Amino acid sequence: MVEHNAPQRLVELLSTDGESITAAWIDGVSTSLRGRVSAAELNRELHELYAATLDALRKGATDGTGEDFSEVRALLTELSRNRARQGFSPSETAAGVFGLKSALEPFLEDGSVEDVRALLRMNRLLDQLGLFTIETYARTREEIISAQADQLLELSTPVVKLWDGVLAVPLVGTLDSARTQVVMEKLLQALVDTGSEQAIIDITGVPAVDTQVAQHLLKTVMAAQLMGAECTVSGIRPQIAQTIVALGIEFGDIVTKATLADALRHALRKSGTDLVARDGGRR
Template sequence: MDTNQNSQSLYQTIETDRARILSEWVQEQKGALSGHGSLNEKTLTDQCNLFLQHFIAASRDGNLADLATPEWQSVYKVLEDVSKSRSELGMTPSDTATFVLSFKKPLFAALAKANEGNAADLAAAVWDATVLLDKLGLYTVEVYIKTREAIILRQQEDMLELSTPVVSLADGILALPLIGTLDSARTQVVMESLLERIVATGSTMAIIDITGVPTVDTLVAQHLLKTVTAARLMGADCIISGIRPQIAQTIVHLGVELGNVATKATLASAFALALDRLNMAITRVKPKT
């Protein structure tokens, strides 16, 4: 039996026994995904029914070897939607691949029934169906991985934004407390956040507090200087606070030149310097008791 005949045989087998195949396929998935209550029987049935609809059309009008035809692209689109939805639900790659791989058992049973008494045709049909479904199963995993990577990247970007809050300490004075490692990607977020706030508030002083930065090496120092330079171009002077003894020694040892950037040991000291530069002061309105 050649590939075209296999395609017709596969199409005819599924078309003839579609209701039973669909029912058994849904039950196979329910057993495999019993721990995921968000995928109820109706959802599974709708997904499987849509897949069968396009799978039948592809195996009837196309072939089992060339999956670049429009008919098979429609099958891929269904798998893409299924993979994305399962990825977003937090399901595993195995759970996602199960959608296709669990189709084998009811399909092979139907092929055995259709090719009863003809072992050669049955073996050829099962082999071609296996190769085809394995390719489609691998595609679901590829889409799953890409979707998870996109979700992780988005979460990382959200965390970067949350970890770089720019707060207003007083009229014209901003503070940017940094916590964690300062790499190139985070520097870009830090710079954008600070510049946006400088423009929005018209501030002329910005305090970059690195108390929460565990280590400062040459690269981190360069990132800080880039941020300071960008802020100056927007009309704001910067003060770097949180210079601990260990960090001071490291900066000297590395030979890093901070230029004329003002540095302070604490955020409070930096804030006092910023107030002084703006001819501002904080006064106590009531005597201390």
């Protein structure tokens, strides 16, 4: 009998005092969000949630993970993803669910056993839905962070056309496997798109070169060579040169230069272009 009365009392309460409860719910959530969501949007979201929750309770369901609450979970998924994209915190997002607890309390103050059971049952339900909301929010934030990381990776590995037939990839920061893959893909595609036969990989902005970084560089150079392009590695500072020698890293027949300017002069000569100084001398 207990299992039957609690949902029945909740349906009665939510049906009779629906407008007052939703008004209190909207007011409480609006305060926690500090006006960062428009009143119209918040009103629509919470009214839809309220109606879907009441509909599930009318079916006798009180398990937020059950089939009868699928529409409620769908609405919470949309709400959570929107909040995550808008930059809200997990607690601000969960307030959309947990705020209903506070809104309900004044309507269950007569202290009857039935009301207490109904409130406990509703609290358990809202805890389930709140947990679902936070989990959905967390997944969405992970997706956003991953997408932003990919975008930053793209931006941090530009392929620049220095001259007709000469491309350059100025690298800044640490070179790892994921970034090497992006560098390789962008460089190879640029070689195809521009028909270039000379490529410069500039590591002036790479703080240190270890065995792993060297291997990544060699893979990129070899991939470019397979496309018919000659690669020059520039930005070999004295400290990096010493490290490479100490580690016993072999660059083989790969051309290396101290500066990007030296590498560009080499690439231009290889492409059949002569540089003439202002005084008329060749360089």
